Amino acid sequence: MDMQLKNKIACITGGSVGIGLAIAKELAREGTHLAICARDEERLQEVAHEIRNEFRVKVLGVKADVSKMKDIQKFATEIEKYFGGVDILVNNAGTGSAEKIMTATDEKWYSYWDLHVMAAIRTARLLVPFMKKRGGGAIVNIASVCAKQPLDYEPIYNTTKAALVMLTKCLANELVHDNIHVNAICPGLIITPDWKKTATILGKDLGITPDEYLDRIAKDLAPISRFATPEELAKFIVFICSPLAAYCIGSSYYFDGGFIKSI
Ligand code: NDP
Known part of the structure; x- marks a missing residue:
């Protein structure tokens, strides 16, 4: 099936390993050019080199910590300089937590808020204007099953991922008439x-x-x-990023092997 992604430009946060890397490779397989970021520059540039060689697409790797506004700004500036814009944004960078609400510090709450929620707001604020100029695009926020069904050891993770799902819905409504479809993916256990x-x-x-x-x-x-493997999940995400999924607006898609116990 032609996913209509050839020569599109996709920005993936946390594209150097795990789910982000699998999404990058599946998009590259479709002929999509990539801008990826992560904090560990050596690993990031190795991966960028590997994808360029394997799939013959352009790959821009930018060292950036997406929990910091100034790094997101730098990433967006580099994307504009290198590609002149972007069509697809995947907010993937994120990580689990372990704490009790009674003892976790404000600093810890804010750091996860910055990583899981503010990063998605800030990347959208900076990159959506490019999508609008190009006539549309797609945003996919990687949330988690924990946004709906919490795991007891990580309340900060559960709460911030649930906020990301609501942000997705609100942003989708705001951008629907700009031909930009915004959705969240809620993975379960991905190895x-x-x-x-x-x-x-x-x-x-x-x-x-x-x-x-x-x-x-x-x-x-x-x-x-x-x-599930990251590759199984990535194929599903590539469809949601594609123009074929333009009617999918503000939804959260579970990819969880039955993890969620309710309907
Ligand atoms: P990994 O830890 O395997 O990879 C995370 C990626 O994000 C790496 O490229 C990492 O690179 C980058 N990253 C982490 N923090 C930052 C940051 N502050 N700024 C920029 N890049 C960052 O994670 P997964 O692939 O497992 O998870 C990806 C997403 O999927 C996360 O949002 C996670 O919450 C979600 N998810 C994962 C599940 C799973 O079972 N694996 C289940 C449900 C959701 P570097 O360290 O160099 O910055």
Whole structure:
């Protein structure tokens, strides 16, 4: 199927590993040029080089911490200089947390608010004007199943991802007549390097292998009893980014193997 993404330009935050990298590669496979950012510049530039060689698309890699306004501004400026604009924005950079509400500091709350919510607001504010000039575009915010069904160890993650889902709905309504479709994706268990690291540490504590730990988590949390790969998820996200999904406005799509227990 032609996804109508050839020669489009996509900006992906946190595009150097895990889900962001898989989205970058799936878009590149469609002939989309990329602007990706992350904090670890060496890994980012290696990945940019790899994607250029494999898919023959243009890839701009910019070191940026999207929880900081000045870095987002720098990223947007570089995108404008290199590509002159952008058609697709994927707000992917994010991470889990571990705390109790009674003891977490204001600073911790603000840092996750900046990373999961303000980054999506700021990137939209800076990049949507380019989309408007180009006649439209797409924004995909990577939230989580935890936006709907919280995990008890990460209230800050749950709360900020839920806010991102509401932001998605509001922004979608604001931009619908600019031919920009905005949606959120709520993944469940996706096997990324971060999960493998966690499984190694927590599995050791329990006296089991990383694979046994991951198997236990999958059986406990997802009726399908397995993790998804980032590549499986990325194919779904590429469709939501594409003009084929233009009628999808302000929705949250679960990709979770049955994780969510309610309708
Ligand atoms: P990873 O930790 O594997 O990758 C995160 C990516 O984001 C990396 O490229 C990282 O690079 C970058 N990143 C992290 N923080 C920042 C920052 N402040 N500024 C810029 N880049 C940053 O994460 P996943 O692939 O697992 O997760 C991606 C998204 O999907 C997140 O929003 C996460 O909450 C969500 N998600 C993941 C699930 C899962 O099971 N994996 C389930 C549900 C949602 P660097 O460290 O160099 O900055």
